[in-house]
Amino acid sequence: MFGDMMGMMNKLKETQEKVEATKERLKTVLIDEQSSDGLLKVTITAAREIKNISVSQELMEDKEQLEDYLVLTLNKAITRATEINENELAAVAKDGMPDIPGLDMFK
Structure with missing residues (x-):
């Protein structure tokens, strides 16, 4: 049992390094x-x-229009970035999780 625990701890550490x-x-x-x-x-x-x-x-000639464009375009970019960020990190985390019965957070 201790060997299994050490193996899980090593895998978790390795996964943390991959996440970083x-x-x-x-x-x-x-x-x-x-x-x-x-x-x-x-x-x-x-x-x-x-x-x-x-x-x-x-x-540049219309301050209000520029502000609207900035908000809309930045929000679209942030949404895309967030999706990529979350998908990449979830894949790494799922790949590195030890197989613990009953713990299926990423399935």
């Missing part, structure tokens, strides 16, 4: 999103860090 490595990798995965008309473009990482915002001169 995945989090670091997600900081380098870039996601590009743009408004439907292409006047605003944003780039964020899968770790949800904004890397770039490109605004058409046309939008």
Whole structure:
């Protein structure tokens, strides 16, 4: 039984290291999103860090419209980044979980 417990602890530690490595990798995965008309473009990482915002001169003339574009486009980008982030981390966590009877959190 002690050997099984040590094996599980080692697997959990290994999984934690993989999760941390995945989090670091997600900081380098870039996601590009743009408004439907292409006047605003944003780039964020899968770790949800904004890397770039490109605004058409046309939008600079209307503050309220620019604000609306920013909110909508950033929210779309953040949603995509969150989906990628959660899927990647869930896959790593599921893959590394020890097989404990009755504990099927990721199934």
